[in-house]
Amino acid sequence: MRHQSLHFFFFLALFMFLIMPKTSYCWGFWGHKRINRIAVFTLPSEMLGFYKKHIEYITNHAVDPDKRRYAVKEEGARHFIDIDHYGKYPFDSLPELWKNAKTKYTEDTLQAYGINPWYIETMLYRLTSAFKEGNAINILRYSADLGHYVADAHVPLHTAENYNGQLTNQYGIHGLWESRIPELSGEQYDYFVGKARYIERPINEAWGFIKVSHAEVDSVLLMEEVLNSETPEDKKYSIEQKGNSSAKVYSTEYAKEYNDRLNNMAERKMRAAILAVGSFWYTAWVNAGQPDLDKIELKMSAEELKAAQKEEEKTLKKENLNFKEKGHIE
Numbered sequence: 126m127r128h129q130s131l132h133f134f135f136f137l138a139l140f141m142f143l144i145m146p147k148t149s150y151c152w153g154f155w156g157h158k159r160i161n162r163i164a165v166f167t168l169p170s171e172m173l174g175f176y177k178k179h180i181e182y183i184t185n186h187a188v189d190p191d192k193r194r195y196a197v198k199e200e201g202a203r204h205f206i207d208i209d210h211y212g213k214y215p216f217d218s219l220p221e222l223w224k225n226a227k228t229k230y231t232e233d234t235l236q237a238y239g240i241n242p243w244y245i246e247t248m249l250y251r252l253t254s255a256f257k258e259g260n261a262i263n264i265l266r267y268s269a270d271l272g273h274y275v276a277d278a279h280v281p282l283h284t285a286e287n288y289n290g291q292l293t294n295q296y297g298i299h300g301l302w303e304s305r306i307p308e309l310s311g312e313q314y315d316y317f318v319g320k321a322r323y324i325e326r327p328i329n330e331a332w333g334f335i336k337v338s339h340a341e342v343d344s345v346l347l348m349e350e351v352l353n354s355e356t357p358e359d360k361k362y363s364i365e366q367k368g369n370s371s372a373k374v375y376s377t378e379y380a381k382e383y384n385d386r387l388n389n390m391a392e393r394k395m396r397a398a399i400l401a402v403g404s405f406w407y408t409a410w411v412n413a414g415q416p417d418l419d420k421i422e423l424k425m426s427a428e429e430l431k432a433a434q435k436e437e438e439k440t441l442k443k444e445n446l447n448f449k450e451k452g453h454i455e
């Protein structure tokens with residue numbers, strides 16, 4: 126009996142491990158790419174030329190931080206903050222500034238429960254430096270990364286310990302909200318979000334995203350709980366064919382009904398994320414002294430860039446593999 130239950134847990138762990146990479150991508154690959162891409166069009170004319178020229182890079186590399194999660198141990202904490210860990214009034218308990226938060230709670234604790242808003246600030250700083258140096262590849266890299274983390278701050282479930290409904294028997298809700306819904310209806314979203322604006326206090330702005338997102342966690346969970354109780358199992362899921370394999374997914378009807386009950390929350394959040402990403406890029410550029418981007422050349426030819434990307438992907442794959450071989454299960 127004991128032996129059997131050990132077997133069961135082994136297979137459960139293996140199963141979780143196998144499905145984790147699919148369910149833990151924030152915003153899904155589709156959403157992140159779309160957010161970075163559309164954010165380009167919020168920029169002022171002085172920035173637009175450069176960003177448009179490299180829009181494929183900005184788009185495709187929007188998901189690098191998620192790819193890195195399996196290769197770099199420190200990466201995971203940058204995508205979320207489980208704010209409810211910090212008591213009943215977490216925003217009063219947890220200092221907004223990294224230095225003060227670290228003194229109060231220790232860095233280990235902060236890393237364990239996520240560092241997203243502080244990492245947004247770090248990336249803004251790096252992007253600002255890249256602008257000052259006129260370093261084209263770093264401008265692109267950090268813009269793509271910063272866009273990712275700002276977008277993550279707009280996902281309600283990235284601010285809660287119950288991030289995938291695992292504490293309330295709603296396992297999978299993470300992917301339903303941030304991947305399934307945008308993938309089903311994202312093409313029809315209204316992407317006219319206005320112009321990027323200058324952010325006076327970036328760290329307060331980042332905390333603002335988290336506060337808004339966290340206030341939405343209750344409805345995200347509650348609406349699904351109610352819908353689930355009203356929906357027979359065979360209507361909740363469907364089997365979808367992808368290439369040679371088939372996967373059990375939330376049915377289109379279920380996802381759409383959930384989205385209606387949330388009053389298109391995913392679209393609203395995606396629009397807010399796009400404007401925020403553009404505004405952070407713009408702020409970095411202004412803080413760097415508004416350098417002339419037309420003079421900044423990417424000193425790599427298209428072939429070199431392609432080769433560098435291929436190399437990067439290969440390394441990621443290799444590291445990913447090593448990581449698996451070491452038996453890490455997160």
Ligand SMILES: [Zn+2]
Pocket residue numbers: 150151190191204273277
């Ligand atoms: Zn992420």
